[in-house]
Amino acid sequence: xxxxxxxxxxxxxxxxxxxxxxxxxxxxxxxxxxxxxxxxxxxxxxxxxxxxxxxxxxxxxxxxxxxxxxxxxxxxxxxxxxxxxxxxxxxxxxxxxxxxxxxxxxxxxxxxxxxxxxxxxxxxxxxxxxxxxxxxxxxxxxxxxxxxxxxxxxxxxxxxxxxxxxxxxxxxxxxxxxxxxxxxxxxxxxxxxxxxxxxxxxxxxxxxxxxxxxxxxxxxxxxxxxxxxxxxxxxxxxxxxxxxxxxxxxxxxxxxxxxxxxxxxxxxxxxxxxxxxxxxxxxxxxxxxxxxxxxxxxxxxxxxxxxxxxxxxxxxxxxxxxxxxxxxxxxxxxxxxxxxxxxxxxxxxxxxxxxxxxxxxxxxxxxxxxxxxxxxxxxxxxxxxxxxxxxxxxxxxxxxxxxxxxxxxxxxxxxxxxxxxxxxxxxxxxxxxxxxxxxxxxxxxxxxxxxxxxxxxxxxxxxxxxxxxxxxxxxxxxxxxxxxxxxxxxxxxxxxxxxxxxxxxxxxxxxxxxxxxxxxxxxxxxxxxxxxxxxxxxxxxxxxxxxxxxxxxxxxxxxxxxxxxxxxxxxxxxxxxxxxxxxxxxxxxxxxxxxxxxxxxxxxxxxxxxxxxxxxxxxxxxxxxxxxxxxxxxxxxxxxxxxxxxxxxxxxxxxxxxxxxxxxxxxxxxxxxxxxxxxxxxxxxxxxxxxxxxxxxxxxxxxxxxxxxxxxxxxxxxxxxxxxxxx
Amino acid sequence: xxxxxxxxxxxxxxxxxxxxxxxxxxxxxxxxxxxxxxxxxxxxxxxxxxxxxxxxxxxxxxxxxxxxxxxxxxxxxxxxxxxxxxxxxxxxxxxxxxxxxxxxxxxxxxxxxxxxxxxxxxxxxxxxxxxxxxxxxxxxxxxxxxxxxxxxxxxxxxxxxxxxxxxxxxxxxxxxxxxxxxxxxxxxxxxxxxxxxxxxxxxxxxxxxxxxxxxxxxxxxxxxxxxxxxxxxxxxxxxxxxxx
Numbered sequence: 013x014x015x016x017x018x019x020x021x022x023x024x025x026x027x028x029x030x031x032x033x034x035x036x037x038x039x040x041x042x043x044x045x046x047x048x049x050x051x052x053x054x055x056x057x058x059x060x061x062x063x064x065x066x067x068x069x070x071x072x073x074x075x076x077x078x079x080x081x082x083x084x085x086x087x088x089x090x091x092x093x094x095x096x097x098x099x100x101x102x103x104x105x106x107x108x109x110x111x112x113x114x115x116x117x118x119x120x121x122x123x124x125x126x127x128x129x130x131x132x133x134x135x136x137x138x139x140x141x142x143x144x145x146x147x148x149x150x151x152x153x154x155x156x157x158x159x160x161x162x163x164x165x166x167x168x169x170x171x172x173x174x175x176x177x178x179x180x181x182x183x184x185x186x187x188x189x190x191x192x193x194x195x196x197x198x199x200x201x202x203x204x205x206x207x208x209x210x211x212x213x214x215x216x217x218x219x220x221x222x223x224x225x226x227x228x229x230x231x232x233x234x235x236x237x238x239x240x241x242x243x244x245x246x247x248x249x250x251x252x253x254x255x256x257x258x259x260x261x262x263x264x265x266x267x268x269x270x271x272x273x274x275x276x277x278x279x280x281x282x283x284x285x286x287x288x289x290x291x292x293x294x295x296x297x298x299x300x301x302x303x304x305x306x307x308x309x310x311x312x313x314x315x316x317x318x319x320x321x322x323x324x325x326x327x328x329x330x331x332x333x334x335x336x337x338x339x340x341x342x343x344x345x346x347x348x349x350x351x352x353x354x355x356x357x358x359x360x361x362x363x364x365x366x367x368x369x370x371x372x373x374x375x376x377x378x379x380x381x382x383x384x385x386x387x388x389x390x391x392x393x394x395x396x397x398x399x400x401x402x403x404x405x406x407x408x409x410x411x412x413x414x415x416x417x418x419x420x421x422x423x424x425x426x427x428x429x430x431x432x433x434x435x436x437x438x439x440x441x442x443x444x445x446x447x448x449x450x451x452x453x454x455x456x457x458x459x460x461x462x463x464x465x466x467x468x469x470x471x472x473x474x475x476x477x478x479x480x481x482x483x484x485x486x487x488x489x490x491x492x493x494x495x496x497x498x499x500x501x502x503x504x505x506x507x508x509x510x511x512x513x514x515x516x517x518x519x520x521x522x523x524x525x526x527x528x529x530x531x532x533x534x535x536x537x538x539x540x541x542x543x544x545x546x547x548x549x550x551x552x553x554x555x556x557x558x559x560x561x562x563x564x565x566x567x568x569x570x571x572x573x574x575x576x577x578x579x580x581x582x583x584x585x586x587x588x589x590x591x592x593x594x595x596x597x598x599x600x601x602x603x604x605x606x607x608x609x610x611x612x613x614x615x616x617x618x619x620x621x622x623x624x625x626x627x628x629x630x631x632x633x634x635x636x637x638x639x640x641x642x643x644x645x646x647x648x649x650x651x652x653x654x655x656x657x658x659x660x661x662x663x664x665x666x667x668x669x670x671x672x673x674x675x676x677x678x679x680x681x682x683x684x685x686x687x688x689x690x691x692x693x694x695x696x697x698x699x700x701x702x703x704x705x706x707x708x709x710x711x712x713x714x715x716x717x718x719x720x721x722x723x724x725x726x727x728x729x730x731x732x733x734x735x736x737x738x739x
Numbered sequence: 740x741x742x743x744x745x746x747x748x749x750x751x752x753x754x755x756x757x758x759x760x761x762x763x764x765x766x767x768x769x770x771x772x773x774x775x776x777x778x779x780x781x782x783x784x785x786x787x788x789x790x791x792x793x794x795x796x797x798x799x800x801x802x803x804x805x806x807x808x809x810x811x812x813x814x815x816x817x818x819x820x821x822x823x824x825x826x827x828x829x830x831x832x833x834x835x836x837x838x839x840x841x842x843x844x845x846x847x848x849x850x851x852x853x854x855x856x857x858x859x860x861x862x863x864x865x866x867x868x869x870x871x872x873x874x875x876x877x878x879x880x881x882x883x884x885x886x887x888x889x890x891x892x893x894x895x896x897x898x899x900x901x902x903x904x905x906x907x908x909x910x911x912x913x914x915x916x917x918x919x920x921x922x923x924x925x926x927x928x929x930x931x932x933x934x935x936x937x938x939x940x941x942x943x944x945x946x947x948x949x950x951x952x953x954x955x956x957x958x959x960x961x962x963x964x965x966x967x968x969x970x971x972x973x974x975x976x977x978x979x980x981x982x983x
């Protein structure tokens with residue numbers, strides 16, 4: 013130690029052991045010396061060195077260093093072809109595991125060949141594969157780091173901790189890959205040429221292995237893996253081109269990669285042939301190679317000193333089946349990004365991201381999407397967001413040029429919208445938390461849109477145009493805010509945050525949000541009537557409405573554009589109402605039992621759930637008493653409530669037809685959104701139908717019957733199906 | 740903001756699988772058959788090895804000695820109970836053997852005074868007797884009486900026993916935390932809000948935004964009304980009763 017850090021002119025090394033032990037003796041049991049800033053976080057982060065549970069370096073099995081592993085012959089450069097295929101396969105499994113959020117050191121770089129790629133040069137096949145793998149991983153890592161939509165540690169670890177993630181000359185990996193591919197392809201042609209040309213082919217190329225009967229199978233197995241590797245590399249390169257310029261080419265390579273993946277999959281039968289039957293069965297479940305054998309040349313222990321200074325995360329490399337499934341899904345998800353029309357407007361883009369997330373894409377796909385949507389901070393890499401927003405606002409040029417408040421508003425709106433787009437690409441659990449946090453920004457934006465009006469009406473000669481602009485902007489913010497709140501509430505179902513006893517209040521609040529969204533959407537589309545009435549006119553309107561019994565039907569915009577979103581909101585709203593009354597009736601009918609809680613009541617839970625929404629002006633905050641008031645309806649019998657719920661589920665059916673028709677016509681939507689809408693129509697049909705059947709059953713039986721009702725999200729992620737059982 | 744949340748996340752712990760604990764009524768099972776369970780608060784250092792062994796054995800997350808010390812009464816600013824009866828660590832004994840423990844704390848978190856349950860363990864063979872419920876209930880009572888606004892904790896999404904236990908006590912699943920635990924599982928952040936009778940207005944509508952009457956009726960200003968649907972829709976009866 014003292015040799016490593018030499019004493020300076022003013023310093024010397026002293027043995028402090030006796031001093032420390034005498035100080036320790038002064039402490040009584042349980043006392044601890046600590047700094048003031050040593051709090052829970054530090055206490056939790058502190059590691060006990062040498063405790064294997066916390067100290068990642070304490071795992072004592074396996075090799076201690078890379079050199080030791082190589083010297084013991086753990087990673088021979090001379091590999092038989094079956095061994096080589098195993099190595100290729102296990103590398104793929106490691107890559108998939110890495111992209112699922114595990115440390116590079118424990119996954120891809122557990123491969124001893126990748127730790128020193130230059131070593132592999134004598135084995136051309138291995139060398140080309142390793143170089144391309146390293147280059148691809150580097151591109152993926154860069155993309156994820158740039159997109160910055162991941163939770164560090166939980167989602168993905170961008171730190172390399174000294175691993176050789178970049179190698180010199182990796183850009184030439186494609187040339188190497190092409191060369192070996194050419195050789196193997198020629199060999200395969202030789203095999204196929206049959207007996208007559210066998211002699212000739214043998215002269216042309218060395219056979220890959222000794223058994224001529226297996227030559228063709230192994231050529232196939234190697235070739236599809238090389239081609240998959242190559243296609244993957246191309247996809248990464250083309251998708252990296254700005255403004256979607258490489259997307260078309262990327263799609264072509266995605267097709268190739270998918271078909272090679274199919275070839276890889278079908279090579280499994282050949283590769284696992286001859287393995288002991290029971291070991292094959294076992295390895296099919298756990299093994300990470302097509303053959304089911306354990307690949308040689310992997311050892312994560314050599315990297316243990318390179319791990320992050322945190323307790324080691326438990327890790328198991330994906331199975332071969334899961335690996336193939338991962339890449340298949342990744343390619344399909346990437347293809348959906350590549351199919352995104354570069355002409356989409358902001359609204360359709362938001363719709364696309366929402367629909368895309370419903371397909372549960374993995375991190376890398378979401379990162380790629382984010383990079384495409386916000387390349388250089390511009391929408392689709394072209395327009396700065398403020399410019400894109402001006403198009404959406406449809407503000408007259410004269411106002412935009414002269415009204416500073418409108419300009420300032422647009423700048424703020426661009427900032428918040430950009431944030432929203434980015435958040436929409438994160439994992440859904442994090443997304444919901446982040447949406448909750450930016451709600452206040454949208455609330456502030458709404459206030460800012462109002463400030464604009466107050467100031468500019470007096471000072472500007474543009475008069476009407478400014479007021480109209482004002483209404484436009486307010487309606488836009490209001491609609492967007494409702495959109496965020498809707499996403500916030502609906503994600504809660506997907507993340508399984510709500511318990512059954514909360515369903516009714518959530519649907520009630522969601523319905524309120526949906527109707528607000530509908531109102532502002534129509535206000536914005538019609539672009540004529542002021543979106544926000546003055547308090548006076550509101551009062552009058554409110555009074556008038558109270559007397560009327562008719563449910564006000566929203567006005568419909570003249571052109572067909574956006575009709576699908578209007579219909580979708582109506583369907584959601586109908587479903588919400590169906591559930592509100594169904595749940596209310598079931599509770600009163602004692603077919604749903606909610607336990608009393610000793611420490612608080614439903615009122616506190618209501619407050620907790622909607623606390624963030626209460627800080628917004630739009631959608632108007634709704635209190636617990638309002639909720640209780642509108643759902644208690646004690647003067648209506650249970651049977652009538654069942655009927656009411658049934659009617660709403662019937663109304664869904666009606667609106668679903670309209671939605672189906674308008675969705676088919678919505679040419680402005682992306683293919684992904686159209687497919688998702690069509691799927692959702694089917695899902696909602698099932699929800700509506702099955703719940704009506706359940707309602708019929710509970711409607712028929714008397715109060716004495718022992719029926720219990722539970723809810724399952726078997727059809728739609730946000731709207732369950734009631735399941736009635738005799739108890 | 741994010742940083743604070745991370746800190747909070749990092750400073751958290753994991754609930755052991757407490758099995759079917761929610762099914763049992765703690766009062767009846769307390770003295771039934773297998774002997775009495777005795778609940779005591781943390782007294783001194785001699786109990787620490789017991790607690791650490793229990794938690795090490797049942798929970799997957801590793802905790803350093805500092806973490807235990809943090810929660811235990813050694814640091815005055817962190818020790819919430821001067822009250823001798825229940826400390827930051829509670830233990831359940833059965834025939835002189837420590838079979839369950841709860842580690843918790845109280846403190847200021849942003850604008851709230853918040854209780855936090857860090858660890859809860861009941862050994863396998865004593866689960867299903869309501870011991871965990873009893874430990875948690877006692878702990879929450881102390882927190883409430885000490886003036887906490889809320890209680891929070893994290894639990895694994897797959898730990899249905901714990902989720903049911905806390906759900907029955909009034910906790911909501913406020914957030915989901917992606918791959919929170921070292922074993923790769925997600926967690927829920929659970930929260931229990933205490934009633935605040937002295938501040939009724941806040942309960943009605945929430946903190947930041949105060950509503951005036953005009954906004955109260957905002958709903959009717961929009962083209963929708965929650966209540967009126969009822970009176971128009973409930974007039975016709977058309978559920979077709981299926982022939983059985």
